[in-house]
Amino acid sequence: xxxxxxxxxxxxxxxxxxxxxxxxxxxxxxxxxxxxxxxxxxxxxxxxxxxxxxxxxxxxxxxxxxxxxxxxxxxxxxxxxxxxxxxxxxxxxxxxxxxxxxxxxxxxxxxxxxxxxxxxxxxxxxxxxxxxxxxxxxxxxxxxxxxxxxxxxxxxxxxxxxxxxxxxxxxxxxxxxxxxxxxxxxxxxxxxxxxxxxxxxxxxxxxxxxxxxxxxxxxxxxxxxxxxxxxxxxxx
Numbered sequence: 001x002x003x004x005x006x007x008x009x010x011x012x013x014x015x016x017x018x019x020x021x022x023x024x025x026x027x028x029x030x031x032x033x034x035x036x037x038x039x040x041x042x043x044x045x046x047x048x049x050x051x052x053x054x055x056x057x058x059x060x061x062x063x064x065x066x067x068x069x070x071x072x073x074x075x076x077x078x079x080x081x082x083x084x085x086x087x088x089x090x091x092x093x094x095x096x097x098x099x100x101x102x103x104x105x106x107x108x109x110x111x112x113x114x115x116x117x118x119x120x121x122x123x124x125x126x127x128x129x130x131x132x133x134x135x136x137x138x139x140x141x142x143x144x145x146x147x148x149x150x151x152x153x154x155x156x157x158x159x160x161x162x163x164x165x166x167x168x169x170x171x172x173x174x175x176x177x178x179x180x181x182x183x184x185x186x187x188x189x190x191x192x193x194x195x196x197x198x199x200x201x202x203x204x205x206x207x208x209x210x211x212x213x214x215x216x217x218x219x220x221x222x223x224x225x226x227x228x229x230x231x232x233x234x235x236x
Contacts, residue, residue: 001013001014001015001016002016002054003016003018003046003048003051003054003055003056004054004103004104006056006089006091006106007091007106008091011088011090011091012088012089014086014087015085015086016046016048016086016087016089017048017049017050017083017084017085017086017118018047018048018083018084018086019046019047019048019081019083019084019122019125020045020046020047020078020079020082020083020124021044021045021046021047021055021080021126021127022044022045022080022234023042023043023044023075023078023079024042024044024075025040025041025042025043025071025074025075026040026042027039027040028040039062040062041059041060041061041062042059042060042061042070042071042074042078042110043057043058043059044057044058044059045057045058045102045127046058046086047126047127049083049125052125052127052128053103053128053130054103054104055102055103055104055127056102056103056105056106056107056108057095057101057102057108058107058108058109058110059092059107059108059109059110060074060109060110060111061111066111078110080124081122081124081125082117083117083118083120083121083122084115084116084117085115085116085118086113086114086115086116087113087114087116088113088114089108089113090108090111090112090113091106091107091108091109092107092108092109095107098141098142098143098144099144100144101144101145101234101235103127103129103146126232127234128148128232129145129147129148129232129233131145131146131147132147132173132175132198133147133149133171133172133175133198133199133200134176134177134198136198136200137177137198137200144235146232146233146235147171147200147232147233148173148230148231148233149172149173149200149230149231149233150171150172150224150227150228150229150231151169151171151224151225151226151227151231152170152172152199152225152226153225153226154167154168154169154170154221154222154225155167155168155169157214160205163208163212164205164206164207165205165206165208165214166203166204166206167203167204167206167221168201168203168204169202169203169221170199170200170201171200171201171233172197172198172199173198173230174197175197175198176195176197176198177196177197177198178195202233204221
């Protein structure tokens with residue numbers, strides 16, 4: 001089944017061949033019973049072997065009954081480039097689509113999913129975002145997303161707090177937006193269509209290095225602006 005068709009209704013019958021990408025253990029803090037606590041979770045991206053534009057997020061969280069060394073063993077089992085046949089899929093129903101940047105808006109609970117490792121091997125498959133700058137204009141609420149585009153220009157960095165900075169990155173990918181204009185020739189207000197290149201503005205927040213300099217990915221943006229070198233932007 002195509003990975004894009006994976007949802008709560010199809011998950012029990014779905015069988016998908018996927019490749020692991022961007023596997024990592026993440027630490028986070030949260031408030032519980034008026035105390036700040038620390039937690040860990042394993043996260044990765046599962047990319048369709050037959051279509052790299054179809055990919056979803058996956059995770060493993062420590063729950064009662066989980067092995068004590070789960071975050072030591074899991075990264076060995078799910079390494080970048082490892083391929084699996086995924087079936088009897090369990091989804092994290094608490095995940096909200098607006099926080100999912102992958103093209104398939106689901107999060108697979110790997111712990112309760114049947115993941116059969118394939119003997120087939122190969123280079124890691126990098127997810128290929130397919131959304132366009134023009135499509136991003138259609139968002140009517142906050143939405144995490146990935147995109148492939150050119151860096152048209154960057155703003156100067158602005159201070160947020162301490163080492164925290166922000167820059168506006170302007171992206172283009174050749175897509176056009178259609179806007180309504182007024183046809184003044186006839187003296188009657190009638191809509192006409194005018195197309196123009198979409199220039200998408202994305203605010204990028206980051207922390208500077210201890211010496212006050214920008215991190216490497218910001219330097220890469222600066223070097224790429226105005227150049228015909230496409231960037232993959234992953235909101236992960």
